[in-house]
Amino acid sequence: MELPIYQLDAFTNQVFGGNPAAVVPLTSWLPDETLQAIAAENNLAETAFYVPTDHGFHIRWFTPTVEVDLCGHATLATAYVLFSIENYAQEQIHFDSRSGVLTVRQEEDWLILDFPVDTLHKQLVSPPALLEALGDIMPVEIIRGKTDFMAVLENEEQVRSLNPDVIVLSTLPVRGVIITAKGEEVDFVSRFFAPQSGIAEDPVTGSAHTTLTPYWAEKLGKTEFSALQVSKRGGVLKTKLIGERVEIAGQVRLYLKGTIVTG
Structure with a gap:
């Protein structure tokens, strides 16, 4: 069996x-074990698979070790x-996805994701393991979303040097x-660590901005943001809070085209 495969860099120009x-286009779903094996072989933060449906496409995302509910950069x-x-x-x-219906549209050189907003809960008691992992840096506050913790630090330099x-x-x-x-030159900066999902640090995490955007909307009193994910590779995003949805805009560049040969 041969399958097309593309590798792309998302949230960058x-x-x-x-x-x-x-990204691996499919005409019908393969066994989950095969999808996971392909993702493990790719050894990227996420591999996206999609199949056509009557009204669009069904998309799924896999890290090298697990299937995840939502992934921004692989959707982009x-x-x-x-x-x-x-x-x-x-x-x-x-x-169609495990996180409901997601849409993407084009505006010039930007692609705009429409994702559901996260649900945020302030942690009154800080998780001991999170404080231990951060070492000498004490968060201003800690938020719990549906799938992630979020630690807010005092300034951009602390985020960059962590x-x-x-x-x-x-x-x-x-x-x-x-x-x-x-942020110093943008509204906010971030980094994302997910060793639980097989990713020590994710270079740019679109789905994390469903948490970041409503948080900073409340703090900064606005609904449209410029954002940087300040990992080594770095990423540029524009986000907008619209009720219970978050628009997340980014650019994409194609790196390679290839063929998977499974047998």
Whole structure:
């Protein structure tokens, strides 16, 4: 069996930046074991698979070790494949997913995701493992979303210089941990660590901005934001809070096209 595969860099306007994702178009679903094996072989933060439906596409995302409920950068990469390589003719793509219906549209060189907003709960008692992992840096506050913890730090420099103990972080019962602070030249900055999901640090995490955007909307008193994920590769995002939805905009660059040969 042979399958097409694309690798793309998402949330960047240049190759070797942003967050790499693999995209594998399918005509029908393969066994879950095969999907997971392909993702493990790719060894990227996420591999996205999609199949056509009557009204759009069904999308699924796999890390090298697990299937996840939501992934922003791999959805962005998939939309790029459909719009720019497969020449999908509609103005908007509808994806069925484990997180409900997701849409992506194009505006010039930007792709805009429409995701459900996260539910935020302030942690009155800080998780000991999270504090231990952060070492000498004490968060201003800690938020719990549906799948992640978020630690808010005092400034951008603390976010950039942070070197958490990912082994300790991996003991937390969440998908991952968002680290954020108010930005110096943008509205806010962030990093994302997910050793629980097989990713020590994710270069750019679109789904984390469903948590970041409503938090900073309340803190800054606005609904539209410029954001940087300040990992080594770095990522540029624009987000907008619209009621119970978050628009997350980014750019994508194609890195490679190939063929998977499974037998």
